[in-house]
Amino acid sequence: MKTECNIEENLKNCKCTYTSCSKRGKCCECIRSHWRSGELPGCLFPPELERTYDRSLKTFIEYYKDRV
Known part of the structure; x- marks a missing residue:
């Protein structure tokens, strides 16, 4: 089963401060x-x-x- 990446939703939760990264929001x-x-x-x-x-x-x- 393949699921689609929801980049817009991922971006809302992305804590990475490297905002110019081309992989931002594309977690995989x-x-x-x-x-x-x-x-x-x-x-x-x-x-x-x-x-x-x-x-x-x-x-x-x-x-x-x-x-931990």
Whole structure:
């Protein structure tokens, strides 16, 4: 079953501050692109880390390791 991407709805909830990204609102493309680079999308980070544009797994793990 294939579902359609609702870009307008995704944009309402997108927390990424990199507004000129061509993948903005296209979550599947965003995740695929970041994962190819060994990264996670900005929406998974808290605002203070998202603004640094450091999408590394290391940063994600370091931030959350004592918070979960």
